[in-house]
Amino acid sequence: MIWKNIIGQEDIKKQLEHLIDSNQVPHAQLFTGLSGYGGLPISLAFSLALLGISSECSSGKPLGEKIHHPDFHFVYPVVKRGTEKVAYCSDYSSEWTAFLSESLYGNYNDWFEAIVEGNKQGLIGVKEIEKLHQKMHLKSYSGGNKVCVIWGTERMNKVASNKFLKILEEPPQNTYFILIAEDIEMLLPTLVSRCQLVNIPPITNKVLEASLSSEIKDKKSLVTQAEGDYRRLQRIVQNTNNKEFEALLIAGLRVAFKVKKDVNSIVKLMEWTGKLSQIGKEEQKAFLNYGVQFFRDAFLINYSLHKLVHYQTENDFDIEKIAPFITSNNIQDLISLFEISHYQILRNANAKMVFDNLGIQLSRCFF
The missing domain is CATH 3.40.50.300 (P-loop containing nucleotide triphosphate hydrolases)
Structure with a gap:
């Protein structure tokens, strides 16, 4: 059959x-x-x-x-x-x-x-x-x-x-x-x-890993990001968006860090959220999932749990530089922010409002 x-x-x-x-x-x-x-x-x-x-x-x-x-x-x-x-x-x-x-x-x-x-x-x-x-x-x-x-x-x-x-x-x-x-x-x-x-x-990680071609490297990292979803795994493998997502997230984080000292940075933050609101819905959801995994890995690195980390840079970015800022005081807020935004996009909420809120809340996570 x-x-x-x-x-x-x-x-x-x-x-x-x-x-x-x-x-x-x-x-x-x-x-x-x-x-x-x-x-x-x-x-x-x-x-x-x-x-x-x-x-x-x-x-x-x-x-x-x-x-x-x-x-x-x-x-x-x-x-x-x-x-x-x-x-x-x-x-x-x-x-x-x-x-x-x-x-x-x-x-x-x-x-x-x-x-x-x-x-x-x-x-x-x-x-x-x-x-x-x-x-x-x-x-x-x-x-x-x-x-x-x-x-x-x-x-x-x-x-x-x-x-x-x-x-x-x-x-x-x-x-x-x-x-x-x-x-x-x-x-x-x-x-x-x-x-x-x-x-x-969800499909088990073992089964998803076995479904991948033997030529694919770092299978465990890809499967972890897929979260039991074969369709998402296919997208991750076929898509080069991770490089774009990493660049987008880092750009947003750099602006978010400046908001506390420079109020004018809020304009640049809104420009960043504007870019996010204009990409396709599937890319928006994938970006938010990427953000969740990024913060988890940065948190683990901050607490010297490198063996549990799946992160691999696509833009020669050193995640160790941001890891000290992802602590027990803000990790839950960061993950919840991205997961809730993902849920809102999934339920067809207004993307501009979702990402504008994400940008503002993101900056507050580092105050």
Whole structure:
């Protein structure tokens, strides 16, 4: 099965295989966890097993043909094009196939970047759910099970969620719904209560490290930064942003240190936060994650715990110079500041406000 192409998550695989083998599959399941943990590929493998489709991945197109089974349906957030009043998933079927073939561990922003220009955020509307209701009540093409994977469930608006609840209250026979969400708190509690919850945990460091090419150096450092997220690990490996992030962070810290003695430095600090607010959302989140790791490593160096440090400079910067200023008095404030900012960006807060606040609070950490 496609299970072999899923990175780690052996316990989840066994759990789902047991449900199928024991014929105890609930009609609705909710997979929760970051996209990089593997919720989407796991749901595909599980769906193909429910449909009795051989999902051995051959060379070429691993999923392209298999996902177009007439009893296999997808719902995902989409964006209206041009003057369209309603957007349907079927309008993006070719893009979705490409996404599944190339970005199984991709997140919502990866998907939106693939289908639309600009900073639009997609959603799942009530018209899509009405269309799904009709599909799932039709007779099975193969005479067996019907499966629907709903990816990005938290992007379903309230009206659509209530409409979908009615489907779950009286599901058609031999019909299975697999919901995937990163943030369960954004879902209606009644919707969550109708599903069997499957928490997809972070991928272990050992598994992530094994997934990397033997040519890659300093695997442990890269894996530590990924925090169990395969998609993030891919970005870290493929991306040279660490060099830019280091330069950005150091520039900001140098200005932040001057604010106490030179009030005029606040202008330069706002220029710095302005640059951060203008980069892409994914780069913003990656920068904030980088900052958290940077401060942790500087703190460890300050207390002579060099063996636990993963930091490697990309710009010939000597972290030992800043380490004395990262102490037990401010480390928690620094980490909390960057983690909270990351959470706010994740929840689509105004980037300018988030980073302006970060800059001001950062300067106060060194007063």
